[in-house]
Amino acid sequence: MKLTRRVFLKIGFTSAAVAGWGGSLTGCFSPPGEVPRKVIRTAGRAASVPSTCLLCPAGCGIIGEVLDGRLEKIVGNPKHPNNRGKLCARGHAGVNVLYDPDRLLQPLKRSGGRGEGKWTRISWDQALEELAKRFADLRKSGRSEGLWVEMGMPGSQDLMALEFLKAFGSPQVFPEADGLGVNERFAHLATWGAESPVCDVARSRYILIFGANPYENDELYISLAQRIIEGKLVSAAKLVTFDVRNSNTAGRSNDWIPLKPGTDGIVALALAQHILQEGSHDPAFLSRWTNVPIPKLIEHLAPYTPEQAEKISGVRAADIRRVAMEFAHAKPAVALAGRGVSGHVNGVQNERCIALLNAVVGSIDIPGGCCLPRKIDLGAPGLKSPYASSFQALTALKEGKASPDIYWCYLANPAYATPHTAEVTRLLKDEKKIPFLVVADTHLTETGALADLLLPMTTYLESWNLESRPSMGLVPFVSIRQPIVAPLGRSMSLGDALAGLAKRLGEDLQKAFPFANGEEFMEKAAARAGGLVRGGGLEALKKDGVWFDPAAKPEYRIYEKKGFSTPSGKFEVSSLKVQEKGQPALPSYVPIQAHQELKEKEFILAVYQPGVMTRRLANSKWLAEILHASPLGINLRTAQSLGLKNGDRVKINSSAGSLTVPVRLTHGLHPKVVALPEGLGHWELGKIARAKKYRSNDFDTNELWWEQEGNGAHTNTVVPAQFDPAGGGAAWNDAVVTIEKI
Structure with missing residues (x-):
């Protein structure tokens, strides 16, 4: 069945409920339009091409249904272990992104003042020569750190781009301001040495949500929403949500408990305090696997009584006591958080308070608990930057603490996506602050309108990459992003553009980055993914879209083998890493x-x-x-x-x-x-x-x-x-x- 507008709107509304260019630039846009036509299934060449979505952080497995080289519709890949064939409205709408008449399909160079909207069409050769000259000047002057790269891909690492940037020599690489739970990631890395957890909600009997809305939007979105529903149906799990807003998830919870913004932390601490006071904690886990003795933890939590939490959060003390006992006795129970928790100036502390709540009942990496993420190491270079996101980088730039020679935005749009956008736009327009602004994107964005050089990128439906997202089934997997159709117009993938750039930067860089195109690089990337070669390598990925060890079973308490990836090897209730940032070492409520x-x-x-x-x-x-x-x-x-x-x-x-x-x-x-x-x-x-x-x-x-x-x-x-x-x-x-x- 062709995915028509009528069918899509039905899908979209259901998903939402549950879960000035002149004539001189004609030809820079307008790919083939989505003109309705009768599809005769007995004629033409049909193909189903598996790939990975890039329209949100979840990275769901998809299949593109192609007829005569044209993408007709996108569906979920039933072989993908996370989304298991399901797809949200955004995923289906990828067809719109591909065939958008407003797509950028031609390299453009600014010909007027920055932001005036005056452009000259140039070739890719001209664009790459311009970039090569500027990149070479940076390397010769020993200022490779003068290249700032803002990555706007949520939850994804462009492996080929990172490989090039490593070869170029330690440029500043950071995510878009929205990033992907920057505060959340810091909190969990400081606490147990891993990024955001995977909550095993399908096996849980009590699911406690703080400021998250997985029925509508989440880092794992469809995959997590499916498992919550499974937990409710199979394990009769109770779903309780603390949130300032009656979201789609809160409205479908057994209890929705509103609270004042930014006070999730003190509610979590009061829950933990009452559990310890009643002796309903897990002494074995706390004693063996945390770095704070139980008596000291009890002493620290003593001021965080339900009554004190009520004064600050507005949540009744009686409700806090009730939820605390339900959470402690349901077994297994799990608490999870979202941007409603982390998106505050006290976000890290809020996240650590909720992590502590899971630890108090021993719900760490157990069936139905809060689990360490399982991924396959794809060998992505670890490029470190002093900036957690473009927000911090631009703040440093504004304050005169740092300055780039080249600011490159790849699928990133700081002029729109960063807080206080009027101030950010002024900064991006300032040619003294940012001498050269490059925007590589699929569309003319708000930031693209300010660029000195615009590079037309392929969409995710025309590109290559390998990914290993956190596995909801706790068996790690690798998925492929491969071209479903040929690139439209003069658009080019970032990997292919960087391969062309490397050829122009001399033998030493070309030796460190010896790839002609994205597919050639994928061969190398696939070879370093553990077990994938035995499973058929890149060809198996092209065929199925995903690979995991079919004999593997979920493992729990994996920290018992080598400990946690923290300085102490334990779950660090007390964190020196947090203390070094000027924050309390123990999870604490910090008022806004x-x-x-x-x-x-x-x-x-x-x-x-x-x-x-x-x-x-x-x-x-x-x-x-x-x-x-x-x-x-x-x-x-x-x-x-x-x-x-x-x-x-x-x-x-x-x-x-x-x-x-x-x-x-x-x-x-x-x-x-x-x-x-x-x-x-x-x-x-x-x-x-x-x-x-x-x-x-x-x-x-x-x-x-x-x-x-x-x-x-x-x-x-x-x-x-x-x-x-x-x-x-x-x-x-x-x-x-x-x-x-x-």
């Missing part, structure tokens, strides 16, 4: 000062991630039809006190800027919280992202019925530049705002 001084008519803005949208997908016609508005969610009683009703327009003000949006009244928000979705309000990216109908080779672009409704609001306009001092991740959920009716 601005929230303590909140005035009567001031509110805390919660920024949430909708299930059908990301910051890169607003130009997808199918997704934009489902979500193109940004109403401000506000508590019903709060709205009544302000004289607001549904649909009224208000101005949101913060220290960073202001927005005008309609309001939507709801019972599902904390009274001192207002909420906005992210991913909308683009001023570049494409015409659909700007809610502009237009004629193209895709007739749907002239049928855009929501033009009068607009394209929503850019949330980061009112998010100030704040970050966690330990983890370095942005504090997306700490903005204090006022609201005035228009």
Whole structure:
């Protein structure tokens, strides 16, 4: 069945419920449009090509259904052990990304002032020669660190790009400001020596969620949502959610318990305190595998009583005691967290408090517990940077503490994705601060509009890579991203572009990076993935899309073999790494000062991630039809006190800027919280992202019925530049705002 708009909208709404160019540049865009045609299955050459999605951090296995060289639809790969053939609305909408009439398909060089929108079309040879000269100058002057590379691929490592950058010589490489749980990762690395955990929820009998919404958006999204449902159906697991917002997950929980933003940590500490007080903890795990004696832990937690937590969080002490005993006695139980926890200036401490709660009941790497991530080592070079994300890098640049010679954005859009975007845009325009800005992307983004050189990238559906995401089944696997169709226009994969660049940079670099193209590099990468060669190597991956050891079974308590990857070899309740960042070594509640001084008519803005949208997908016609508005969610009683009703327009003000949006009244928000979705309000990216109908080779672009409704609001306009001092991740959920009716 061809995936039509009608079918997609049905899929999209279900997923959301559960889970100015001139004529001189004609030809830089407009790939073949999505013109409907009757597909005769008995004619033409059909193929099913497995690959890996790159539209969100989950990295689901996909299959592209191709007819006569054209992608007809995308479905889930049933052989993939994480998503097991299921796919969200975004995954299906990858067809829109590939055949978007607004795609960038021609290299462009700035011909006017930065940001003026004046371009000259150039060839790839010209583009690579320009880059090679600048790269060579950096190497000759011994300033390889003058190359800053911002990677915008959520949860993915472009292996070939990292290999090139290693050969070039220690450039600064960091993720986009949104990154992927920067604070969360720092907290877990400091605590147990591994990145974000995999919660074995399918085998759990009690699932406790803090500030996460896996039914709509999560690092493992569809894969995690499936297992939560399994846990509820098979193990009769109870699902309890602490969140400021009645999200899709909270609304489908047995209990939704609202709390004040940024106070998840003290609630988790109070739960742990009560469990220890009642003697319901796991003394064996705490004594043998943590680095703090139980008496000292009890002493540290003594002030964090349920009553104290109630005063700060608003959660009733009786509810804290009840949940604590349920969590301790359900066995196995697991607590997990999301960006609602980590996206604060106290995000690292919040994460560590929840990690401690799992440790107190011994729910660490056991069936149904909080497990260490299982991956296959693909030999990705470890390129270290002093910056946790582009947010920190740009802050250092603004303060004069660092300066790049070349700033390269690959699928990254800091002018849109970074907090306080007006300030960031001014910085990106400053040619003294950033002498040369290169943007390699599939579309003309807000950052691309400021570039000196624009490189048209292939989409993930035309590219190569190998990946090993955390395994929900706890058996590590490797998946392939391979071209489902040939590259459109003059787009080129990053790997192929870097191979061409290496040839121009001299024999020494070419010797360190001796690859002609992406497929050739994949052969090497596949050879260093343990066990894959015995399983058929790259050819097996091309055929099935994924490989794992079929004889392997989930292993638990793997720390008993070699300990945790921490300095002590233990689960570090007390962390020197955190202390060195000026934070308490033991998990502690650190108040958010601005929230303590909140005035009567001031509110805390919660920024949430909708299930059908990301910051890169607003130009997808199918997704934009489902979500193109940004109403401000506000508590019903709060709205009544302000004289607001549904649909009224208000101005949101913060220290960073202001927005005008309609309001939507709801019972599902904390009274001192207002909420906005992210991913909308683009001023570049494409015409659909700007809610502009237009004629193209895709007739749907002239049928855009929501033009009068607009394209929503850019949330980061009112998010100030704040970050966690330990983890370095942005504090997306700490903005204090006022609201005035228009």
